[in-house]
Structure formats: C-alpha cells, structure tokens
Amino acid sequence: MVPKADFQSYYGRPIVRPPVWTHDIAIYLFTGGLAAGSALIAAGGQASKDPVLRVAGRGTALAALGASAFFLIKDLGRPDRFHHMLRVAKPTSPMSMGTWLLSFFGGAAGVAAAAEVAPFLPERGLLGVARKVLPPVGAAAGYGAAALAPGLATYTAVLFADTAVPSWNAAYPDLPFMFAGSALASGAGVGLIAAPGRPMRRMAVAGAAIELAAGHRVEHGHGLLSEPYRNGRPGKLLKAARVLTAVGAVGAVVGRRSRVVSALAGVSLLAGSVLTRFGVFEGGVESAKDPRYTVIPQREGLNKAGGRKVSGPSPS
Amino acid sequence: MESNSLYGPLDPAPEAGYTDAPPRMGFFTDTSVCIGCKACEVACKTWNAVPDDGFDLLGHSYDNTGGLTANSWRHVAFIEQPRSSSGASTDTPGAFAGLPVGPSSVPATNVIAAQTSADTGTSPGILPAVDALSAAATAGSEFLGAAPSGGCGSGGCGSSSGGSSSGGGAQMLGMPMTDLPGRVNEAPRSDFRWLMMSNVCKHCTHAGCLDVCPTGALFRTEFGTVVVQDDICNGCGYCISGCPYGVIDRRDDDGRAWKCTLCYDRIGDGLMPACATACPTESIQFGELDELRERAARRVETLQAQGVAEARLYGNDPSDGVGGDGAFFLLLDEPEVYGLPPDPHVPTRDVVSMWKKAGLAALTMAATAVVAFAGRRK
Numbered sequence: 068m069v070p071k072a073d074f075q076s077y078y079g080r081p082i083v084r085p086p087v088w089t090h091d092i093a094i095y096l097f098t099g100g101l102a103a104g105s106a107l108i109a110a111g112g113q114a115s116k117d118p119v120l121r122v123a124g125r126g127t128a129l130a131a132l133g134a135s136a137f138f139l140i141k142d143l144g145r146p147d148r149f150h151h152m153l154r155v156a157k158p159t160s161p162m163s164m165g166t167w168l169l170s171f172f173g174g175a176a177g178v179a180a181a182a183e184v185a186p187f188l189p190e191r192g193l194l195g196v197a198r199k200v201l202p203p204v205g206a207a208a209g210y211g212a213a214a215l216a217p218g219l220a221t222y223t224a225v226l227f228a229d230t231a232v233p234s235w236n237a238a239y240p241d242l243p244f245m246f247a248g249s250a251l252a253s254g255a256g257v258g259l260i261a262a263p264g265r266p267m268r269r270m271a272v273a274g275a276a277i278e279l280a281a282g283h284r285v286e287h288g289h290g291l292l293s294e295p296y297r298n299g300r301p302g303k304l305l306k307a308a309r310v311l312t313a314v315g316a317v318g319a320v321v322g323r324r325s326r327v328v329s330a331l332a333g334v335s336l337l338a339g340s341v342l343t344r345f346g347v348f349e350g351g352v353e354s355a356k357d358p359r360y361t362v363i364p365q366r367e368g369l370n371k372a373g374g375r376k377v378s379g380p381s382p383s
Numbered sequence: 384m385e386s387n388s389l390y391g392p393l394d395p396a397p398e399a400g401y402t403d404a405p406p407r408m409g410f411f412t413d414t415s416v417c418i419g420c421k422a423c424e425v426a427c428k429t430w431n432a433v434p435d436d437g438f439d440l441l442g443h444s445y446d447n448t449g450g451l452t453a454n455s456w457r458h459v460a461f462i463e464q465p466r467s468s469s470g471a472s473t474d475t476p477g478a479f480a481g482l483p484v485g486p487s488s489v490p491a492t493n494v495i496a497a498q499t500s501a502d503t504g505t506s507p508g509i510l511p512a513v514d515a516l517s518a519a520a521t522a523g524s525e526f527l528g529a530a531p532s533g534g535c536g537s538g539g540c541g542s543s544s545g546g547s548s549s550g551g552g553a554q555m556l557g558m559p560m561t562d563l564p565g566r567v568n569e570a571p572r573s574d575f576r577w578l579m580m581s582n583v584c585k586h587c588t589h590a591g592c593l594d595v596c597p598t599g600a601l602f603r604t605e606f607g608t609v610v611v612q613d614d615i616c617n618g619c620g621y622c623i624s625g626c627p628y629g630v631i632d633r634r635d636d637d638g639r640a641w642k643c644t645l646c647y648d649r650i651g652d653g654l655m656p657a658c659a660t661a662c663p664t665e666s667i668q669f670g671e672l673d674e675l676r677e678r679a680a681r682r683v684e685t686l687q688a689q690g691v692a693e694a695r696l697y698g699n700d701p702s703d704g705v706g707g708d709g710a711f712f713l714l715l716d717e718p719e720v721y722g723l724p725p726d727p728h729v730p731t732r733d734v735v736s737m738w739k740k741a742g743l744a745a746l747t748m749a750a751t752a753v754v755a756f757a758g759r760r761k
C-alpha cells in the first residue's frame with residue numbers, strides 16, 4: 068500500500084520544534100565571529116605596531132558588533148524588550164552569558180574604535196585632553212576586547228548545542244572548534260584585504276585548518292545526526308564553505324607577493340565563513356523538522372539498553 | 384545514580400530556593416480511558432483565554448489541532464490502527480456480519496494527513512511532515528520496515544514492491560483508496576483500534592525551556608511547575624529549541640512564548656486545573672506527584688493483569704533524562720506514535736562539558752592568534 072518506514076511518529080510531524088530563529092541568527096553567527104576575529108587582529112596590529120591592521124581590525128570589529136546587535140534584536144519576538152536579557156545572568160543559558168559577553172565586548176571594542184579618532188582632534192582644550200588620553204585608553208580597551216573575543220566566537224556553539232535540536236546537540240564537542248576556526252579565518256580575511264603579511268597568512272591557514280578539521284567531525288562523526296549536514300541545502304552550503312575556506316587559505320600562502328591575490332583570498336575566507344554558519348544553522352533546522360532524527364537515535368539507545376532509559380547523566 | 388542540579392532525580396521547588404514548598408503537583412494522564420471528547424482542550428482555552436489556533440482540517444483522524452502550540456495547551460492526539468489491542472480483539476466470528484469488509488485505508492490516509500498544513504497563528508506551530516511516507520507507520524509497527532514479524536500486518540501488506548494486499552485493494556502510493564472498503568469482496572475485515580491521548584507540557588524536573596531562558600521569564604513555581612511570565616518574555620525563542628518535547632511555541636501576533644501553566648492561578652487557590660476538572664473519564668488526574676506515581680503504577684498492573692500487555696508509563700521515572708515529568712502518561716503504544724520522544728534528555732544535562740569544550744576552543748583560538756603574530760619582524 069505504502070512503502071515501509073524505519074521509525075514511527077505522529078503522522079510524520081516534527082517532535083522537537085525546529086528553531087523559531089530566522090537567518091538573522093545565521094548572519095549573527097558570522098558577524099559575531101567576524102567581530103571576534105577582527106578584535107584579535109586589531110590587538111595583534113597594536114602589539115606589532117602595525118597601524119593599518121589595527122585600524123582595520125578595530126573598525127571591522129565595531130561594525131560587525133553593531134550588525135550583530137541589530138540582527139539579534141531584530142530576531143526577537145518583542146524587540147522593544149531586548150533589555151530584559153540583562154535582568155539575569157544564567158550559566159545554563161548560553162544566550163544570557165552571550166548577551167553579557169557581547170555587552171562587555173561591545174564596550175571595549177567601541178572605546179578601541181573611538182580611540183582611532185584621536186589624531187583628528189584639536190590639540191587644545193577639552194578635546195585636546197581627549198586626544199592625549201584616548202590612545203592609551205584605546206590600547207587597553209583593544210586588548211580587553213581581544214581577551215573577550217575568543218569567548219564571543221565560541222559561546223555561539225554552546226548556544227546551538229544547548230538545545231533539543233538533534234544535530235546541534237550531538238555535535239557539541241566539535242561545534243566550538245568549528246566556530247573558533249571560522250572566526251579566525253574571517254578575521255584573517257579582513258587582515259588579508261587591509262594589511263596582508265605573515266601574521267595574517269599564518270592566521271588564515273591555522274583558522275582554516277581548525278575549521279575544516281572540526282567541520283569534518285561535525286559532518287561525519289555523529290552517525291545519523293551528521294547526515295543533515297551532508298544532505299540537501301545544508302550539505303551544499305557546507306561543501307561550498309569548505310571549498311572557499313580551503314581556496315582562501317591556499318591563496319593567502321601562494322599569493323603572498325600579490326596584494327590582489329591576498330585580498331581575493333581574504334574575500335574567499337570571509338565568504339567561506341558566512342556559508343559555514345548558514346550550513347550549520349540549516350543543518351540543525353533540518354534535523355529538527357524530521358522526527359527521524361529525534362526518534363531513531365533515542366530508540367537505538369533504548370534498544371541497546373534492553374528498553375531501559377539511557378538518557379540519564381552522560382557517562383563522561 | 385549520581386546527580387546534581389542539572390540532571391538526575393530531585394525535588395525542583397526546594398532546589399529553586401523555596402523554603403516550606405508545598406508538595407509537588409502534577410498530572411497523570413491515563414490514555415487508556417480517554418474517549419477523545421476534547422473537553423480538556425476546550426476547558427483550557429476557556430479558562431486561560433487562549434486564542435483560537437486556526438480552523439484547520441488535518442485529516443489526522445479526529446485531531447484537527449495537530450499538536451501543542453502557543454495557542455493549544457492541551458492537545459488530544461488521535462491514532463487509528465488496523466490492529467487489535469492485545470487485551471481486546473474484535474476478531475469474533477460474525478461480529479461484522481453485514482458490515483463493510485476490506486483492508487484498512489488508514490496507512491494511506493495517514494500519508495495524506497501528514498502533508499496538510501495548519502495555520503495556528505504561532506511559530507513554528509504545526510509543520511507538515513518532511514517525509515510524509517513515514518507517517519504510514521503511525522498506523523502500527525506493521526508498517527515498519529524493521530517490524531519483527533517481517534510480514535503483513537492485519538491491515539494488509541505494507542509493500543512498495545508491487546505485492547498485492549489481501550483484498551486486491553487500492554495500490555496507490557500516497558493516495559487514499561479509490562474504493563470504499565465494503566466494495567471489495569472476500570477481503571477479511573481487519574481489527575481496528577483507536578488511541579487517544581491528551582498531551583500537555585510535561586513540567587519537567589529539569590526543564591530545558593527554563594534552563595535556557597535568558598530573561599528569567601520562565602520560572603519554577605512553589606508547586607514545582609514551570610510557568611512563563613508574559614510581562615518578562617521578550618520572545619527570543621530559545622525555550623522553543625530548549626524543550627525536548629516540542630511543547631512551547633511563540634505567538635505570531637504578540638511575539639511571546641506561551642504554554643500550559645498547570646493552571647497556576649487555580650491551583651494556588653486549591654482548585655483543580657481546568658482540563659482535569661472538565662475531563663469526564665478521569666483520564667486527566669491532578670494531584671500530588673508522589674501519590675499520582677503510586678496510583679499510576681497500580682493502574683498499569685491492573686491493565687496488564689487484564690491482558691493489556693502494551694500498557695506502559697511514560698515520564699514517570701525520576702532517573703530519566705529530564706529527571707521525571709511533573710505531567711506523565713499511561714500509553715498503549717510506543718511514545719513516538721503519540722508524537723512523544725522515546726527517551727528525551729534535557730539539553731543542559733551536558734552544559735558543563737559544553738562550556739568546557741567551548742573554553743578549550745577559545746584557548747586554542749587565542750593561542751593561534753598569539754602564535755600568528757609571534758616573532759614578527761617588519
């Protein structure tokens with residue numbers, strides 16, 4: 068009459084709910100990572116006395132941060148109540164932790180970027196004082212932002228993993244590395260466009276390598292729950308992301324004598340990072356829409372344990 | 384079993400900081416006596432002023448609600464299965480004399496039903512099936528490829544390879560039968576059973592929705608239940624992905640998350656929740672959770688002694704992945720048939736390891752940046 072299914076469900080409808088989040092959140096993953104990566108290159112530029120890298124990093128960090136806040140607030144059901152996030156600080160809620168992290172990072176990155184206007188201020192009067200005070204304050208803020216940056220880039224992995232969305236939850240050991248690599252690669256992308264040099268090439272290659280290695284585990288290491296990352300649209304997105312990231316890393320190295328090739332490599336890394344975030348986002352959404360990914364892994368666990376619940380504390 | 388505040392058995396109200404908390408209150412929903420009257424759905428809507436959830440025809444048997452949403456806090460599931468209950472076969476000679484005969488069209492109509500969509504005024508609301516063909520198995524494990532019997536169920540062969548079903552009935556793929564069951568001669572009348580279950584928020588001991596809520600809008604009451612404060616919720620939607628049961632949902636018009644409150648306003652005044660009050664068969668029982676758990680254990684024993692071998696409890700075990708449900712069930716088939724996850728766990732069970740991994744990744748990231756800039760000469 069009809070082909071046989073390999074699991075049971077209620078009329079094939081989803082069991083866990085697919086996220087209510089739109090692509091705004093996928094974009095936020097990218098802009099948040101970009102802000103983090105840029106804050107790192109800005110601090111590197113500061114430390115290595117490379118003003119071009121510093122200015123580009125600080126500027127990009129602030130812009131990406133502004134975009135992050137915009138997309139996060141836009142995605143709320145009640146944007147006017149954004150500040151309710153700041154009522155509590157809850158370690159079990161990565162979104163709560165992330166909001167605080169983003170707020171502190173935003174303050175630091177904002178001050179660091181503002182310090183860049185110092186040279187344009189008049190030499191006398193109140194603004195003259197600012198002209199003197201801003202650079203050291205900006206330097207401290209820049210390092211502060213860089214210290215928070217890795218947290219900003221990786222908490223989003225916990226944000227996704229700490230859900231009932233099957234493929235996000237299962238990939239929790241690998242997602243933070245994938246996102247860290249992606250953030251490094253996007254920061255290096257900005258650097259390769261603005262001020263290519265050895266540090267940016269190293270960062271591009273290392274970031275891409277981390278992203279690709281962790282991405283491989285996300286896409287292959289979790290049995291049935293890796294499947295949504297390989298099939299359909301998410302699969303295409305992640306495949307394209309892989310190619311762009313690899314091309315960017317190779318381009319950064321082989322094009323080191325050419326400004327143009329370096330900049331193109333940077334663009335490729337940035338594009339790769341965008342697609343990585345969209346791919347991971349959509350993979351999770353697909354895994355929640357199809358009850359197969361909720362039922363089969365849980366059922367297999369039950370069957371292995373002879374019908375006893377196995378969902379208690381994890382062994383680790 | 385080892386436990387801490389993130390998983391394992393515990394009493395949630397004292398854990399949340401209440402001193403002198405009243406006993407934990409909950410629901411025991413005994414689906415074996417549910418008659419599918421939907422009085423609970425109606426009573427809930429009336430008392431809690433829950434908006435309409437669209438007037439949709441889903442084709443899920445008598446279920447046109449589709450599931451729990453922000454606009455449906457009780458949902459009566461209906462499952463038709465062309466098989467007998469182990470306790471009560473309808474296979475009595477002559478029982479169907481003069482009535483239509485023929486194979487059941489239920490698996491095929493389930494496939495159609497799976498593709499209907501509902502506009503509930505909420506998001507994500509009730510989504511159509513990604514793989515509608517899998518819906519056939521709602522009709523019973525006979526329609527599973529891995530069914531232990533390996534052959535035809537009483538409702539006909541679920542074969543995709545062109546094998547004919549017993550009565551030579553419709554061989555349509557994903558289409559309802561083109562003939563009435565009674566028009567097909569010499570086909571055996573199939574057994575048939577109807578499962579009904581009033582679903583509700585589980586008021587988990589470890590509630591994913593509450594754990595991940597970044598505003599504190601979701602909170603634990605003194606009765607151990609889980610409630611959203613509508614003046615705090617900013618509609619971030621995190622709870623929706625945090626719930627391992629797919630319960631909580633967001634209203635499109637007001638942007639906030641809504642779900643069952645276990646009638647927080649009624650139970651504080653010593654009243655029963657509206658649904659339990661309205662239920663005419665005592666399928667929904669409200670009371671102290673400890674007492675309900677004992678009552679449920681006795682009920683399963685009785686049913687099994689009467690020959691209903693498939694009777695089982697769901698969500699009653701405090702050592703399961705959510706620390707036990709405040710609202711638990713007696714079911715007559717596998718949980719997934721009712722749209723319940725077979726062995727759910729609260730995502731925050733692993734949140735400590737998640738943060739550790741993220742910390743490690745963050746350190747890797749910082750170290751990479753330092754190394755990249757190390758030894759720079761210009």
Ligand code: SF4
Pocket residue numbers: 584585586587589590591592593609625626627628629630631642
């Ligand atoms: S996690 Fe889901 S089932 Fe549990 S209390 Fe929250 S909404 Fe209810």
Ligand code: SF4
Pocket residue numbers: 592595596597598599600601611615616617618619620621622623639640
């Ligand atoms: S949507 Fe509302 S109740 Fe749900 S997690 Fe966000 S703030 Fe909390």
